[in-house]
Amino acid sequence: MNKYIAFDIGGTNVKHSVLLEDGTFIEKGKYNTRKATIKEFLDDLTATIKGYLQKYEISGIAISLPGFVNVETGYTEDAGAITILNGKNLKTLLENEISCTVEIENDGNCVALAEKFNGNAINCKDFVCITIGTGVGGGLFLNNKIFHGHTFRAGEIGYMLTPRSQTGSEIMSDNGSTSSLIRSYKDYKGLDENEVVEGKVIFQEAENNAEVALLIDKWIEGISFGVFNIAGTLNPEKILIGGGVSAREGFAEKIKEKLELQKEWEFIKVPIETCKHKNDAGMIGALKHFLTQNDIKSKSLY
Known part of the structure; x- marks a missing residue:
């Protein structure tokens, strides 16, 4: 071989x-x-x-x-x-x-290709991967192939405008990425912007701190807006969430809980799962x- x-x-x-x-x-x-x-x-x-x-x-x-x-x-x-x-x-x-x-x-397209190759989208002809990391990326797998767009810019999900964003953080990469969650946490704690904070620290503190838990809740809500828009625009067989944070137990379920709060979701809903490959x-x-x-x-x- x-x-x-x-x-x-x-x-x-x-x-x-x-x-x-x-x-x-x-x-x-x-x-x-x-x-x-x-x-x-x-x-x-x-x-x-x-x-x-x-x-x-x-x-x-x-x-x-x-x-x-x-x-x-x-x-x-x-x-x-x-x-x-x-x-x-x-x-x-x-x-x-x-x-x-x-x-x-x-790189976002590669995540989608990996899921199609031997991951959680083997039997799908139409699906979308959304990767949550330092920024927000994605890959569109449509009609059984990657959709690149006219100038190879398709799947740049992080540029999507999402609602209820602070000025200067209107796009999804600035309000739905792990780095945006870390930035919100630093603001809340009064930490220097250059101080190193890992996302897992925030989730651990949220277990005993209601205000930090609320930061995470609002962050997940922001992610759900992007997922909603993708579902309504492309009507894929499923949407897969990737990135390191997706490995957290119940992460996809929390996104779905936020989506269910939008009454229009019942008309456009698709399965939300996590990627197999990390x-x-x-x-x-x-x-x-x-x-x-x-x-x-x-x-x-x-």
Whole structure:
């Protein structure tokens, strides 16, 4: 069975692995994302690839990357937190250094692809993934394929305007992300904006602090507004919630409780579930994208 190198590139860490084409992991690891210069960023990627090439026969390199990714060319007009890749083509840059085919897809789309590949959407032709993390992202899987949009910007759910937001925090990434919950908690506690606070600390304190529990409640309400809009717009078979916070017991149920408070929900409701894949979703989805792209390319030759 063929082996592939997969990367999930984030603003803080780069996760990497070797997988079989059925999604089985052989080896994986991670390193801190160095992104001050394009050289150091590429040096870390190529060093990791060369290390794997010394140990395995590799059939390709699959990458999950934030931002607006042209999946046909590899060009990123905007690469999110990896600003050094704005206006660059990582596919070309790597293929000039490494004798392997490289395929790149948006990170939110990779989550959706992972769920379709061997997750909680295997039997779905139409579903949406919403990822709750530092920001809010997503992937639209419609008519049995990822919907990229005219300029590869589809699925940018975090840009959705949601109601009852504070001035300056009108979009979902600014009021429905874990970072927005942390920001609200810091404001409530009078903490410096640079102080490090993990989301799990907030949930723990909420067990004995009604005001912190209310912060979480309002935050979940904000997420539910985005879910409501997606359901009403696309009418998918299901909506899957991903991101680290989705692993919390009963998280999807709390979102559904908020949705049930909206009387119109009964007309547009769809199942709300959590994603199967957590930290591995980006790498699994990147692999699925690679396999799909190269199957399309091989068929086009005949």
